[in-house]
Amino acid sequence: MSAPATLFASAIGAAAVTHTDSGPLQGRHMPVVTPGNVAECVEVVRIAARERIALYVRGGGSEPRTAKHEGPAALLCTTRLDQVIDHARDDLTFTAEAGLGLTAAQALLRTHGQRLPLSSRHAASTLGGILTRDAEGWTRKSCGMVRDQILGCTVVLGDGRVITEGSRLVKNVSGYNLTRLFGGARAAFGVVLSLTVRLKAQPQARRVSWHGAANPAAAFALAAQMHASIADAEVVRVRIEHSTTGQKCAVVLSLAGAKARVDEACAQADKLAGAPMLLPAAALQEGGTPQCVIEVRPADTSAATQALLAQAHCGSIDADIATGTVELLAPSAPTWTTAALQTLDSSLRGLEALVTFPANPDAANLQRNCCATPNPQVHSLLRGMAQRFDPSGVLEPGMHSWK
Numbered sequence: 001m002s003a004p005a006t007l008f009a010s011a012i013g014a015a016a017v018t019h020t021d022s023g024p025l026q027g028r029h030m031p032v033v034t035p036g037n038v039a040e041c042v043e044v045v046r047i048a049a050r051e052r053i054a055l056y057v058r059g060g061g062s063e064p065r066t067a068k069h070e071g072p073a074a075l076l077c078t079t080r081l082d083q084v085i086d087h088a089r090d091d092l093t094f095t096a097e098a099g100l101g102l103t104a105a106q107a108l109l110r111t112h113g114q115r116l117p118l119s120s121r122h123a124a125s126t127l128g129g130i131l132t133r134d135a136e137g138w139t140r141k142s143c144g145m146v147r148d149q150i151l152g153c154t155v156v157l158g159d160g161r162v163i164t165e166g167s168r169l170v171k172n173v174s175g176y177n178l179t180r181l182f183g184g185a186r187a188a189f190g191v192v193l194s195l196t197v198r199l200k201a202q203p204q205a206r207r208v209s210w211h212g213a214a215n216p217a218a219a220f221a222l223a224a225q226m227h228a229s230i231a232d233a234e235v236v237r238v239r240i241e242h243s244t245t246g247q248k249c250a251v252v253l254s255l256a257g258a259k260a261r262v263d264e265a266c267a268q269a270d271k272l273a274g275a276p277m278l279l280p281a282a283a284l285q286e287g288g289t290p291q292c293v294i295e296v297r298p299a300d301t302s303a304a305t306q307a308l309l310a311q312a313h314c315g316s317i318d319a320d321i322a323t324g325t326v327e328l329l330a331p332s333a334p335t336w337t338t339a340a341l342q343t344l345d346s347s348l349r350g351l352e353a354l355v356t357f358p359a360n361p362d363a364a365n366l367q368r369n370c371c372a373t374p375n376p377q378v379h380s381l382l383r384g385m386a387q388r389f390d391p392s393g394v395l396e397p398g399m400h401s402w403k
C-alpha cells in the first residue's frame with residue numbers, strides 16, 4: 001500500500017481503501033477512499049490536511065474531469081454517505097447525506113407523492129454532486145435553479161472544521177446565506193456531508209408531446225414562443241434527428257402541474273403548434289451518455305446547436321432552451337479530429353461555451369472551455385477565500401484555474 005493508503009486504512013479500515021488509476025490525475029494510480037459515514041469522512045479530510053495529501057472528491061462520478069498535481073493524492077468517494085436524515089413531509093423538506101443518489105431519493109419520495117426539484121440524466125448522480133456542480137437540469141424552468149432549492153448544508157472544510165449553514169426551515173433567511181457559496185464551488189472550499197433540500201408535490205397531471213417543425217430555425221422559433229407563453233411548460237426542448245440523408249426537427253414539450261392548468265396549457269400549445277404526437281413521460285429521460293454536451297447562455301442555444309450540427313454528421317441533438325444545454329447522442333462516436341475541434345471552437349467563439357465529451361474515452365482531454373477569461377481581481381478574491389476554507393490547499397489542487 002502507498003503511504004496515503006496506509007494512513008487512511010489505519011484510520012477508517014482497510015476495506016474502505018482500494019486502488020484505481022482512473023482519478024482526475026491522468027496516468028496516476030491513487031487510492032480510492034470511501035468512508036462509511038460522516039465521522040469517517042471528516043477524519044479522512046483531517047488526515048489529508050495534516051499530511052498534505054491532495055483529495056479529489058467524487059460523488060456519482062458523472063462528470064469527466066482532469067487536474068494537474070504532483071505529490072501524494074487520493075480520491076474521496078462519497079457514495080456510502082447515503083443515509084436519509086430527515087423527511088419532514090408537511091414542511092416539504094428533505095435532509096440526507098451528500099452521497100445519496102438522486103434516483104434513490106426520488107423513488108423514496110414518490111411513494112409520498114413528493115419529489116426533489118432537481119434533475120440529472122445520470123442514474124448515478126448524488127445530491128452533493130448536484131449541489132456543488134450547480135448545473136441546471138430540466139427542472140430549472142418549472143422549479144428554479146439548483147442553489148435555490150438548497151436550504152442548508154453541513155460541510156467539512158479543508159482543514160477539518162465542520163460547519164453547518166442554513167437550516168431545515170423553508171423560511172429561515174436572516175443575513176447572508178453561506179450555503180450558496182458551495183453551489184458551483186465543487187469541492188474547492190469543502191466536502192459537503194449532508195444537505196437539506198426543498199420538496200415539491202408530484203404533479204397531478206403531465207403531458208409530453210412532440211411537435212414537428214420544418215427545419216432547426218422553425219423548431220427554435222416555436223420553442224421560444226412556447227417557452228415565453230406557456231407558464232406550465234416544464235421542459236421545452238428542440239430535438240433534431242440528423243443523418244447524411246437529412247434532418248427531422250421537432251419541439252418536445254412537457255407540461256406538468258395541477259390538472260386544470262395542464263389542460264389549459266395543452267390547449268394553448270396545440271393552438272400554437274397544431275395537434276401533437278404524445279410521448280411517454282420517460283421520453284424526457286431517454287438517451288444514455290451523450291457524445292458531446294455544450295453548455296451556453298439560454299439565448300445562445302440555437303447558435304450552439306448550429307455549431308454542433310456542422311460537426312456531427314449523424315445522431316440526435318437535444319437542445320434545452322431554458323438551460324442552454326445542447327447534447328449530441330450519436331449511434332457511434334464522431335471522430336473529433338483536431339480540425340473538427342478547431343472549427344467547433346471558432347464557431348463557439350464569443351458564446352462563453354463549456355464543451356464536454358462524456359461518452360468519449362478521451363473526454364477530459366477533449367473538453368473545451370470557451371468562457372471569457374475571468375477577471376484577475378475575482379481570481380485573487382477566490383484564492384483568498386480558498387485559503388480561509390482550505391488553508392493547506394489539499395482540496396482538489398490543480399482543478400480550478402484559480403486554486
Ligand SMILES: Cc1cc2nc3c(=O)[nH]c(=O)nc-3n(C[C@H](O)[C@H](O)[C@H](O)COP(=O)(O)OP(=O)(O)OC[C@H]3O[C@@H](n4cnc5c(N)ncnc54)[C@H](O)[C@@H]3O)c2cc1C
Nearest residue numbers: 059060061062063120125126128129133135137186187192
Ligand atoms: C452530459 C451531462 C449532462 C448533465 N446533465 C445535468 C442535469 O441535467 N442536471 C444537473 O444538475 N447536472 C447535470 N450535469 C452535471 C453533473 O454531471 C451533475 O450535476 C452530476 O449529476 C453531479 O453529480 P455526481 O454525483 O455524479 O458528481 P461527480 O461527477 O462525482 O462530481 C461533480 C463535481 O462535484 C464535486 N462533488 C461531488 N460530491 C461532492 C461533495 N459531497 N462535496 C463537495 N464536492 C462534491 C466533485 O468534486 C466534482 O467537482 C450534467 C453533466 C453532463 C456531463
